[in-house]
Amino acid sequence: MTATVKKLHEQRLVIADDDYLILATLGAGLRDAGFQVFEAVSGEEAISLCQSETPDLVILDVTMPGMSGLDAAQVIRGFNIPILFLSAFDEKKIVDDAIQQGALAYLVKPVDINQIIPAIDTALSRANEIQSLHVKEKNLTAALHKGRETSIAIGILVAHSQLSAQQAELQLRHYSRNKRLKMNAVAEKIIYQSEQFNNLIKEIILG
Template sequence: MKKKILLVDDEKDILSLLTYIFEQQGYVVNSVLRGDEAVEVASAWEPDIVILDIGLPGLNGLEVCTHLVDMNIPVIFLSSHDQDDQIIEGLEVGGEDYVSKPFNYKELLLRVEKVLKRTRVFEGKVLVVGELKINFEQHSLHLRDAMISLTPTEFRILEVLAKSLHAPVSVQKILQTVWKNEDWIQGDELVKVNMSRIRKKLEEDPASPRYIINKWGIGYMLTDVKEQ
């Protein structure tokens, strides 16, 4: 089945170019010029991914992204070089990636496919990472053949990391998704304590983890360092 992509930009020339590029690659494309229209179309059309400009009329890109994350729709931001601070904020509220304008279309296509690949992995009932087997339907975790007991909160954290497999997830995004509050008091410590508990349960050496990696200044990542 062809993947559906929603393009959101207030410049018609960019929308026309992006529409041509993605249609040539076999995507089903829809496009809008306003942020409020993007939320309406995404809710009704349910795209597989959204390419989102930051500076938009109606709702800005950051506000739109918050709505899309609630719909479990992945977002890649388009940004100008003078929007670095907003891009960081965009990633914190749930954006998966960003591409700077003027963009290289091959790079954009690769980033879209990478995000869709991560999303497809998460859509399956079972995810295997190294010797870990995560069953999202049964909410179970096995290391080799042994079941690992996780609390509901710990398993939810693992789900958040699995959705961005092999890519770091910010502490802010973990807080917002798991605890529904990105401004939780002492939030960094809350995440750190839970990550420590998860590592003790699934890592042979929690001090030198194989699966839950801390990317300093960026966030936490689910991966398998032995396969890198």
């Protein structure tokens, strides 16, 4: 799944409900609205479709024979696919369980197309916002990791020279630029070589 928002109502949906009438009615209405719809009558079939069709959203009935929608959601969450639940019940425990399984929306049946389309739009929008935040968090973590390695390398240079931290950083930048290498790559090499040197010293001393 990516953070790119597709044109409204061109998304791919998997709908799972053991009630064939509800499944057919919702499927037809959503197709008329422009969605690509893949229908399932069980949790197992929904999982299989999620694997083969990579939908943008899956709509699960909470209570289905065999594997329930909640059980299927535990697997589908691993595919990074947003989930919307349908249920004939609005009991707090069921709603709480659905939220725990990553539900972005929870609708109580009976529902019609005029109700479900806005819920789908909202769920897809929230899913894209969450994905965007995850990407930003990942990029920030990577940047912090690179900054940490550079700081460690500068510390090693200071320990093995008469340079100040500022001078060591300038030398590291100068070397990286001359060698046409990324400074982080040079920092990683310094750290690795320092660890190798320290291990050799320990081996010699300890015999």
